[in-house]
Amino acid sequence: MDFQLSDDQRALRAGVRELLAGRFGRDRMRAALDAGTGVDRALWRELGEAGFFALRLPEAEGGVGLGLPEAVLLFEEAGRSLLPGPLIATHLAAGPVKGAAQGEAVVAVLDAGQPVAHLGEADALLVLGPGDGRGVPEESATVREAATVREAADPVRSIDPFTPLWRVAEPAEAGEPLPRDGRLRTEGALLAAAEQLGSAARTTEMAVQHAGAREQFGAPIGSFQAVKHLCAGMLVRAELARCAVYAAAVTADPVEIAGAKLLADDAAVRNARDCLQVHGGMGFTWESDVHLHLKRAWLRSGQWLTAAAAEEVLAGNLC
Amino acid sequence: MDFQLSDDQRALRAGVRELLAGRFGRDRMRAALDAGTGVDRALWRELGEAGFFALRLPEAEGGVGLGLPEAVLLFEEAGRSLLPGPLIATHLAAGPVKGAAQGEAVVAVLDAGQPVAHLGEADALLVLGPGDGRGVPEESATVREAATVREAADPVRSIDPFTPLWRVAEPAEAGEPLPRDGRLRTEGALLAAAEQLGSAARTTEMAVQHAGAREQFGAPIGSFQAVKHLCAGMLVRAELARCAVYAAAVTADPVEIAGAKLLADDAAVRNARDCLQVHGGMGFTWESDVHLHLKRAWLRSGQWLTAAAAEEVLAGNLC
Amino acid sequence: MDLAYTEEEQEFRARLRAWLATVLPALPAKPAPDDWPGRRAYDTAWQRALYDAGYAGLHWPVDAGGRGATPTQHLIFLEETERAGAPYVGANFVGLLHAGPTIAAEGTAEQRARWLPPVLRGDEIWCQGFSEPEAGSDLAALRTRAVRDGDHYVVSGSKIWTSHAEVADWCELLVRTDPAAPRHRGISWLAMEMDAPGVTVRPLRTLAGSTEFAEMFLDEVRVPVSHRVGAENDGWRVTMVTLSFERGTAFVGEVVACRRTLAALAAEARRNGRWDDPVLRRGLGRLNAEFRALWRLTQWNVSEAQRAGSGGVPGTGGSVFKLRYSHARQELYEAAAEVLGADSADLDREWALDRLSSLSYTIAAGTSQIQRNIVAERILGLPKGR
């Protein structure tokens, strides 16, 4: 047993972090926010070239041939950097959907009852089967063209400025069946958990940085226990979520993935909340990045596997 | 509107506090604990003389002729002082059960599914009707002799050293019907909430006293924010519960009583927990009084109206 | 413990209710959130209506032009106006609830005569210039400087979190007049005209996307010395006297509104089927207990203030209320998100924007951390420090 990152995994993580810092650092991120850019097609292709989407495709099929643990490291970095776009769906569609692996296609996801993120920019739609994560086995997903679905869809004013949402009618006709093994929902949940982990770790850093720099009452606010203990709680949440997410990536066990999603959702939302509290009034401004983490964390909590469904999976596992 | 204690109410509260300080101060309380005394018959009669049980009986029937608000002040003091015995049941039985009003009789309560507190010392048993607080209307209670029930009962090793418990078989035959208005369960819940409030306020005082006196790292521990904020949270819980309990006593509204029980249970249990945390290792000793408050608070949370039932009552009220 | 209203109080309520029933239907449509002139006009028209009906300055002392109402009458007023859906105090907030009372308590006869009547009539709007970017929780660390130049102060610095700055006539300003004095001793309270040269207002966008607040930049703004209320360097005491005496009514309307929201959430949950989830349903039940108790705590504090007489009660009791209330209200909107499910991501759905705004409750007007310090030190008497 060696439950630590391998040298290759560390190198992979460092590479993605560097790529995102260069291509989607804070200035570009805020510029994209101001411009209302959802998916930047050029960046999407660069992500494709970097193997973001083809990561788990076999090398024989033009992929990188890596596994879920490596994918989790990538999506953790995406969560840290607030990278927008339907990354998970496009990653899951790599292979079956033409162009997804290369970042030529943008693939969004349709999960019944949920608004569709980035429908306006998507080429194709992954339609999840009705498996609800509560023991009902997941049915095979299908693929549809985005354009036809968009015709009967209405844009929603999204709470997350980086994630445009569309409300769609339930799809009447079936799409193309996907030659996958019915694990899309659980894999999606795991990758969303990885994004949440990245966000939770990032807001911890932001809170610590602010607490060390901001002075009130003649001292850095981080020297007051009230602030100090908020930050400590954030680290604990992020680190426990990290172990849950990494282990779930190694085992790919649906129960472990449910636990990872539950803890990572919790860590992302509560850490963003605490980060905002540590930032005080400054955290309440649009200028601050804290709210971008919080809003995305809220959205992700409702996607792929909700807390209620995850808790039922985890309870069912006890018997 | 004048939602503050009247002069008479203040005098009543001061009187009871004085009575209990004299008759059940800390030394006597600990002596009773060491001796394993449950109900002290002499004290019970003194409580009777002071009007503890006859408080709400009309003066024409030999009572004091006061109402629920005054009763709540009395039971709050009982909760503060850790006074043991089936106070609520005896109070509720005053009038219908001979000797209860005077403190000559000890009346315990039988609530289906619950262990019976102080059965071994009781003369009579108030058998609650099956109304469950969730909207099922409360059926009339009955009264039975304690001795016959005791024959088929087994003593339980009680978590609260002041509250001996007995497990009883469900009563086969009905007892004497009680000429009351089917409000015993709600009134019992309110008085239990008052006891919880007294306990919550007392553990707040204990924590503050300890935090001001105990020095660690060269300063009173109450000067550290971590301890300070625990104490502040305790006061907030106790004061909110106080307003809920007092208002429920004035209105006697079952929904308001459900809210009062819910908040007072929460305040008593969580304040005792936080008080223990503030006391550190010393709070973990038998010598400390903190655990006596916690154990009683746990017991009371399960009596008369549980959190689950209270929440359903309060939810039902929203529609 | 008496929760029944006196005959006089009931009459007051009935009269008010009758008046509201007459005037509210005739109100114009509410202006858009970013239409500042429209909002000013709307809010001041409502203040004028209150004035004409004898409700302006209800809680102000009679000698300041107010009605000298009891705290309970003020509570009834706030409860009934909220219930009836009357306009909120809005742009009149600072004038009626802070600057006005400060001037009434500490101003000269001349100052009272100049500034108080226009507030009551809705003729003039005030904003507040207290917070600064570098002085958030630590208000006394404020740096905006005022240097005496003859019969004027020359004021430079910046302020933040100023509501209605775009349309205010006056600003109650805390400035440092003696940089050498201990932090709390070198501060003065000034009334600054918002159209004075050197005042720049820049809207501040919040995370809710709105511009409810502004930043204010002061570049050598000249303020007459006669616009100082209280003695020079005594501004901290002047403003704290007003801040620290309240009558328990600060959140009356909000609690009423929260209880209405909670009932609406239950109705929506029944409609969309989520009511069948006991976790959600019992959570709403618990919130019902919270807000009912917060209402009772309000009545408790108001009754205490009523007994204390005109002095009001120290604001520390307000910290107990604010601590619980701000967290309960945030939980209310989290519950709303649960009820809405996936629709909670839709900003056009009810409660979605409220959820965002509610994030400030544990920060604004004293963070929960500061409030806990106040409760622990000033009510419980725990030692200061650390």
Next chain:
Amino acid sequence: MDLAYTEEEQEFRARLRAWLATVLPALPAKPAPDDWPGRRAYDTAWQRALYDAGYAGLHWPVDAGGRGATPTQHLIFLEETERAGAPYVGANFVGLLHAGPTIAAEGTAEQRARWLPPVLRGDEIWCQGFSEPEAGSDLAALRTRAVRDGDHYVVSGSKIWTSHAEVADWCELLVRTDPAAPRHRGISWLAMEMDAPGVTVRPLRTLAGSTEFAEMFLDEVRVPVSHRVGAENDGWRVTMVTLSFERGTAFVGEVVACRRTLAALAAEARRNGRWDDPVLRRGLGRLNAEFRALWRLTQWNVSEAQRAGSGGVPGTGGSVFKLRYSHARQELYEAAAEVLGADSADLDREWALDRLSSLSYTIAAGTSQIQRNIVAERILGLPKGR
């Protein structure tokens, strides 16, 4: 990220499992909690059995008589013994897990030869005399005095929270040898014989009604200077070196036990019908996530220690674990009380006493408040102070 055990580790596990299957059925009945001689005999017999089978001092360095096992092997050992229901380390705890490693790291050759073998063989039992009534979280405030008198120290003072004091042979004792020095600089580490004149042990009753701990009163107890480990006045460093290097294995058995308890709670809830309450059921599901993650965090910390080599890892990582674990375990017993309903008041029901004991988890061995300070200051680098 590799969760698979190596072939060598799997063999180690298989051998251990086979051995446990042989010896456990032959164990005598467990003694009563208050039968101290019986408990000593039971625990030391088990240690002797481990010694004979080659498992004693598994994690000790070979040159101290240990087996030099890797952290992962130690994890496997603790996991398997807990799973199999083997006796807990019990009375051997301090000797094997603290005093022994301290002597191994800081003792002279003579001291190692004298004290280590009897610990490994289960011949001698140690207890710990660190905490004092006036020095709880603030351990360095200890007051027990040791005054040099020729080749002895004369020790007077009192200690608290000493487990197994009634039956221990030796006590690892922290004493103040230089009252004039800064708090951390005047402390020495002594090995004290428990039957020395002047040592009085008084059982300390906890809120659970049991006497797991004792107070120890020292009245001019003479301890040979040769029983001091490390230099005079260097005892703080001596003991912290041992405390601050752990290999992530501190709570392996406990996490395994919590997961077993959780499954048993689910089974009981199914039996008594409370499983149908979604609030309770989903709460158990959430605890499943917690304890699964705590198990993974354990494996993470152990793997980190394994990579770090013989030095182990700084104990700060342990603070992250302990913070979450102690709260999760308290929640576990609150869930147990929910499952039991009214029966939770019955001390003879399973989990009722555990619930009481669990109240100490957020206090003992560093309160959660102290742990948060450690995490904030030593891991996150926030400024000390306040």
